[in-house]
Amino acid sequence: MTEIPEHLLQRSRERRAALGGGDASTSAPAETTASAATPAVPAAAAPSGPAPRAAAPEAATPPPPKPDSFVVSKYRSRKKIPGWAMAGLALLPIWMFMYVRSVTAQAEEASGPLAIGAEQYSTCAGCHGGNGQGGVGYQFSEGEVLKTFPNIEDQLRYVMYGTGAYNIAGVSNYGNPDREGGPHLAGERGVMPGFSGAITDYELLGAVCYERYTLGGADSEGDYAEEFEKWCSEESEIFLELEGGAALASIHESHEGIIEIGDGPADGSPAMMEG
Numbered sequence: 553m554t555e556i557p558e559h560l561l562q563r564s565r566e567r568r569a570a571l572g573g574g575d576a577s578t579s580a581p582a583e584t585t586a587s588a589a590t591p592a593v594p595a596a597a598a599p600s601g602p603a604p605r606a607a608a609p610e611a612a613t614p615p616p617p618k619p620d621s622f623v624v625s626k627y628r629s630r631k632k633i634p635g636w637a638m639a640g641l642a643l644l645p646i647w648m649f650m651y652v653r654s655v656t657a658q659a660e661e662a663s664g665p666l667a668i669g670a671e672q673y674s675t676c677a678g679c680h681g682g683n684g685q686g687g688v689g690y691q692f693s694e695g696e697v698l699k700t701f702p703n704i705e706d707q708l709r710y711v712m713y714g715t716g717a718y719n720i721a722g723v724s725n726y727g728n729p730d731r732e733g734g735p736h737l738a739g740e741r742g743v744m745p746g747f748s749g750a751i752t753d754y755e756l757l758g759a760v761c762y763e764r765y766t767l768g769g770a771d772s773e774g775d776y777a778e779e780f781e782k783w784c785s786e787e788s789e790i791f792l793e794l795e796g797g798a799a800l801a802s803i804h805e806s807h808e809g810i811i812e813i814g815d816g817p818a819d820g821s822p823a824m825m826e827g
């Protein structure tokens with residue numbers, strides 16, 4: 553009769569204990585004599601369900617963690633936002649809201665001939681250049697527009713009626729007949745559309761003021777101070793009257809010293825002679 557060595561018996565007892573949850577009495581001594589066995593899975597760790605799987609020895613040692621990818625390691629080592637800054641960041645949306653409101657509120661409040669003109673000039677910029685440098689239409693900047701129109705009334709009339717009406721009326725010289733280098737004649741350069749009716753009279757005045765003062769460089773405190781005050785300053789009575797519905801064509805009736813614009817093309821006027 554062969555004797556089963558004690559350490560084999562011991563191992564089988566342990567297996568049974570691990571599998572069945574077994575009786576504690578047989579597995580208990582195992583713990584005291586565990587020296588010979590491979591590191592035993594503790595009975596308590598074994599699942600007690602009806603079809604338990606023995607915990608594989610490999611499962612006991614988890615695989616080494618995968619090294620972080622480049623992106624993840626960058627993310628982990630990023631600078632964190634300090635707590636005191638979070639307070640400011642939390643207010644950011646409110647600040648943005650207030651900022652946008654203040655900007656749009658300002659745009660709504662834009663008033664006066666030059667501010668209105670700056671908005672209206674977008675209608676003209678395509679042909680005359682964003683800075684009045686010229687394009688399909690003439691240049692306004694560097695005083696060019698002032699050479700053609702020493703008097704603002706002639707410019708207003710021309711912008712109101714445009715090349716077509718001047719051609720029909722047989723009026724070719726819409727500006728200063730003594731313009732240096734020769735006068736600009738209707739149709740010479742192309743077709744300037746008439747804007748009367750397309751925009752309001754006060755918007756039209758605004759665009760013309762913008763072309764003369766902002767783009768053309770007329771000196772509102774020097775040579776053109778009188779014209780500026782009368783037509784293009786924020787206190788301009790003419791501008792206010794136009795806003796109230798008065799017509800450019802007949803504005804000369806209620807103001808002294810104004811060249812009649814009238815309801816159609818007319819010859820342009822020369823610069824006033826200095827006394």
Ligand code: HEC
Pocket residue numbers: 672673675676677678679680688689690691696697700707710711715727736737738739740741742743744745747759760763
């Ligand atoms: C479709 C292109 C076009 C648009 C838009 C346009 N213009 Fe003109 N403009 C012209 C052309 C072309 C001429 C020259 C016409 C001619 O030879 O009869 C001209 C001429 C002028 C002149 C005469 C300049 C000079 O020195 O002889 C003035 C002033 C003027 N335009 C103002 C305006 C204003 C103000 C607006 C916007 C409200 C405007 N234009 C929009 C094409 C345009």
